[in-house]
Amino acid sequence: MxxxxxxxxxxxxxxxxxxxxxxxxxxxxxxxxxxxxxxxxxxxxxxxxxxxxxxxxxxxxxxxxxxxxxxxxxxxxxxxxxxxxxxxxxxGAADDLVLEDPAKAGWWAYRAGTAGGSPVIVGGFPSAAAARRAAARAAAISN
The missing domain is CATH 1.10.10.10 (Winged helix-like DNA-binding domain superfamily/Winged helix DNA-binding domain)
Structure with a gap:
């Protein structure tokens, strides 16, 4: 792999x-x-x-x-x-935060902000590029 x-x-x-x-x-x-x-x-x-x-x-x-x-x-x-x-x-580039979705094999996720000190994993994206775009949008919204 x-x-x-x-x-x-x-x-x-x-x-x-x-x-x-x-x-x-x-x-x-x-x-x-x-x-x-x-x-x-x-x-x-x-x-x-x-x-x-x-x-x-x-x-x-x-x-x-x-x-x-x-x-x-x-x-x-x-x-x-x-x-x-x-x-x-x-x-902390958005690209560094993209990972394979731990809950859904073959799908992608990204690490978002923190909840109680640990990052939240937002998943369900069909590709790494889609997860990267979503992470960049989420970062732009929070700033």
Missing amino acids: AIDVKRLDRDVLDALTKDAMLVTYVLRNTLAASWRDYGWGRELMTSQVLAACRRLEVRGHVEEARTSYATYKAWQITEAGRAEHGRAVEL
Whole structure:
């Protein structure tokens, strides 16, 4: 399954800003949890998260952390990664907010404002472009 690697990289950075250190499989479970608002489903594989961590490591945004595990890789965010995450959050482009609709396979959704501190997912769009347009209209209305 093809995934949006830019969005995965951003979500990995976001998850690592909230925890000091995460093992790769725990990071995958965090992103795939339905009660979290990342929008990744059960189809997200640990190998894809590992590849994202390695991409981010090359850029200097994350580093391998020391752990007592013999075989698991653990990751922590660097100062450059925190700066990149902060910049991405400030920009908050509508394109960054588009995701596959978690409630309806094959459809698209976008993350809108916050309700009680967590983003609201607005879904039911037939394409990513339609969800992007709706997110841009919603942002224009709220400003």
